[in-house]
Amino acid sequence: MSTHLEDFDINALLARNDVAKARTSFFAKSPSTSGDWPEIEPLPDSLKPVEPFDMALLPESLRPWAQDIVNRVQCPPDFIGATVICALGIAIGRRVGVRPKLRDDWTEYGNVWGGIVGRPGVMKSPAMSAILAPLKRLDIEASQRYEDELAEHENAAKLHKMRQDAADKKAMATLKKNQDATVDLRSPGAPEPPKLKRYLINDATVEKLGEICADNPQGVGVFRDELVSLLKGLDRDGQEAARGFYLTGWNGNDGYTVDRIMRGHQRIEAVCLSLIGSTQPGRLSEYLRIAIAAGAADDGLIQRFGVLVWPDVPRQTWENVDCWPDAEAKHAAHAVFKRLVDADPVETWQAEVPTGPDGEPDGDPPFLRLSPEAMESFVEWRTEHENTLRGGDLHPAMESHLAKYRKLVPSLALVLHLANGGTGPVADYAMNQALAWAAYLRSHAERAYGSVLVAEVSGAKALLRRIKAGDVTDGFSARDVYRNQWSGLENREATMKAIGVLIEYGYLVAEAAETGGRAKSIYRIHPGATR
Template sequence: MSGDLAEQFVSAIAAAGLSPPDSISADGAIHRFSTNGRRGDDSGWYIAHTDGTAAGAFGCWRTGLQSSWCAKSDSTMTAAELSDHRQRVKAMQAQREADLLATQLQASQTAAALWGQADAVTAHPYLSSKGVQTHGLRMFADKLLIPLRDTAGTLHSLQTIAPDGDKRFHPGGRVKGCYHSIGKPAGVLIVCEGYATGASIHEATGHAVAVAFNAGNLHAVALALRAKYPALKIIIAADDDHLTDGNPGMSKATAAALAVGGVLAVPVFPTSEDGRPDKATDFNDLYLLAGADAVKACIDGAINSIAACARPDWATGINDAWAEPTPLPNALPPVDPFDAELLPVALRAWVMDIAHRMQCPADFPAVAALVALSSLIGARAVVQPKARDDWQVVPNLWGAVVGRPGVKKSPALSEALKPLNRLQADEFERWQLEHDAWALDCKVMAMQDDANEKKAKGLAGKDPAAARALLEPVDTPAEPVARRYIVNDATVEKLGELMQQNPWGTLSYRDELYGLLTGLDKQGQEGSRAFYLQSYDGNQGYTFDRIGRGTVHIPRVCLAMIGGIQPGRIQEYVRGAVAGGSADDGLLQRFGLAVWPDITGEFVHVDQWPDTPAKQTAWAVFERLAELQPANDTDPQVWRFDDAAQALFVEWLVPFETEIRGDDLHPAMVSHLSKYRKLIPALALVFALIDTPDSGGLIHERELIRALSFGDYLRTHANRLYAAAVTPETTDAVTLLSRIKAGKLVDRDGVMLDSFTPRLMALKHWAGLGTPDAVRKAAEVLADYDWLRRDVVQSGDALGRGRPSDRYTTNPMARGTA
């Protein structure tokens, strides 16, 4: 773009109130720039082109401003030029919207991840300076985090507030129409600009507040809330920017109130000899200057003005006794979908074929296959991640697949473990033949002993030496031992015995991991828990000392583990790891290959034969690794990184160690990620033994890159796993609420019920709600969000016998509203 045209475009941007970029690129692509002059701000955007008539568009995603520019006015363009210009404007708008959506989606994902890692707020300099409490905030490092959600409860972005009060929005995140809610609406809802203002109003009045974050967002938030709560009284609490031209706080608030039929509330500052402080503009300033009563008086005045001229559609009748229900939260942070490229080439087609035929997430069979193969390697081969250090990593892996009942966790695991089960069946068949032959040999030896004893009796008097020779004991052949490829359900003592016979490693498969995890939490199971913790290392010995059994020493405890678990149960268990309970000893964190994929609602009927070539290729890997031998009877094979892989490993390790030694991550997440010191090299070794077994004990850069990519994918699942500790499990609650909204809460005669007991609801056998306990848990979640109310009904027995029961009454605003 020529100098004159560029200057015209820059002037147009400046005239719109934005700080223009230093230079203009007229290439038809979207470019970003700072609209407020701050470093790191990229909320401004522009598109410019010089093909035909020079034109462009620009705006600010933070404020919602957008405008177009053209070098010629409409009146000076020919019809062809005008048509071409309008087409270009439409194309630029479409490009801008697509880029905006992509940017906002990425921002929501990173915001959710950051929110999941943040800590609860106990104190913060900003809150202290404003004299308010924390309401639904978290803290990351030294910054407050305030979530921006839409009316569905979806997290779109975050606002950070530094100790000095500096406020920043999460880069690229959606702001328009998003807000932070404080309290639950009960007839009145107040919309304001900033968090401190909203907290002051809520603490002074008890009313629910929606924080819109800035004046420009008041209108969009008010409209969204009016659509969601058509019967609520909406108060717009204005900032009185009395020293700013046009008083944007008052003008924007007034427009928002008019748009939704709401009422304006304005802070009224007390008169004094010095007059009103210049910086006193909002309700937090009033709160600090005159106290909570002054804030309450302003808000009450606005509410009373509504009462004086009440609109008929604000009358809520019976609903006045109920709080406005709050949408159930979107449960979990996003996770990366599984990419087939993460798998070694030899497994890729087989795993994806299993997932396709079963219509289950590919994550399930992929993790099971890798864990199973790691058990075949066991401690027979290790990797030394450092070039000049004897630190060794045993590649036995622990995996867990998380999913609700019916998503084919168990079938997927079983299918991926079929090669291992085939090896086990063949081994038992071989062992049976050897054991039968051994038993016959033992019988023959017993018969020979009897015959020798008879002969010795005859020679005892004549030739004592010959008799003694006949009675010399003969070495009995050792009893054959079957190699255990897989163990399903064994006590720790039995597992120890099996591992004494299989010192190079085996696999523990648990269809449901919850029983194992909670069993190890019980009193008296401390020794068993220690055994499992040590078995993850794969190269440590263990000694059992038991009365009756004596001392049993296992030279090497090496265990790989795989199993499934339901979301509700893993949430319950994770809370112990996060809260510092008995589960906070690193056992859960050892499940490095824990995956919790999204389940698509779409089902495609697939009826086809398995991909035989892919199956044969994968099964051949299992057969080959089953024959893997250590370097000798006591030492494993030692693998190392080649030069390129070694450099890449160091490049990854240094920032990784720096991150987990910092204070930004939750301690439970740090404990989990610290296991990546083993996980990443272990995955690289497993990948090398699968795809490049003849590389001379060297792991190439390609295998390490795949391991690092797999680690990035697994980290998103770890974020979801530990976020589950602070998020209620809402799947069954959503099911129950949808049935209530659909009017399906009826008695035998089809009459809609306004209350129910868990036992009555369980008789309907709705998905996930087949037991009274499951119904009770779902109902408690709905009660927390004001969709239900729990009442304790005492026994009707005149003598007071019998236990009280729970009865849940439905919010009238939920009945039959679907």
């Protein structure tokens, strides 16, 4: 067994829902008397390494802007890159799709879910805020247009009511003269109220979010500064409908119908959500631990965060960078977002309009297919990817996460193609960028899921320190540990996981103690564990 976290079988270790119960071995006689002790292996002490972020992953027109923000904010470039790709997906939304097969109608959209992970104080929020600025600006402009349209609508509605009142009075006068007279009470329909176009939402109940999605079938973005708080909120009893709504919004393909006694009937043409936020390493690891333990949260919600980055934060001397933003780069970036939201999918991007059996448009959004070169690259990647998923070597949680790359890769290719100024079939260059993203993001996903084991190892190290200090002696039980409420070993679950890790690495072995009643396990300490 290797001493490095990245080299041992993370998947097997993550599969332990109850580590000690799964790993405990019972010996007929004490190893201390038989000499049959396993060999001690050092406990791992680091997270799995991740791929560094390369600015080449971004559209060329946005690289100077992204690099300028990295330099001024002094944050890992991963925070910037992940937010850029999610923001572009929000701008494109569901107005155009990509069909990754030549003939099939399988369609994916540009919305993706992303999360950035970092300790407090590593500039997560300032980095994300700087990148989301173009979307915030678009929201402000849309709100101003809505106010103007609403004023015009109120005037038109008043005029409509006056005409209707006049028609009613005229009909009444006619009927007073002749009750058998024919009158026409019909009038032009009332003007439709304007709809507020939205791009970015910070906090909304799921009911209000449903109303916003009904008015914005092109999709909206949801930004939560503390992502795990949202996820935990969706885990609570009574939030099943809200959780289902978010799950539906991930792929952007499906409509949603709500029927309530008080609220009546609401039909949402399509729910297309882009979700992005940040969190801290400890909070994410704890949430993942619960989610992959086959609990109520084990429905693939967390695995939908394909653009999940957990970079290393360089240990370097902080510098006071105080300079003007690169105005040219900033202007170019805002222009990219403006171009994307204003584009006509058919006229600008040369997208195809889907048709039904009668040859008429079926109402679904236009779509692009892959160029022959991009198709070849995608099929080659997917063949290897699908065989990996079917190989049986992945932990179910990681398998579920990687399975979502079937959407992630085509979505990223579409976003990068359009952000690069592409039109027509998705180009090979954009597909290769998307595949590079997939390789980069997989390393960060492996770190995230592997962090669950690192958390267990922390408990094991806490227990080992107690053993070396003499606070825990040979032949101890789990209760002997957790009743002391030591840090990292406060309850039975944490203690059993710590014991299981120490068994895994040879520091402990378990024996069945004779109690005359219910079976009890005690743990013998390797003679070398106290050195």
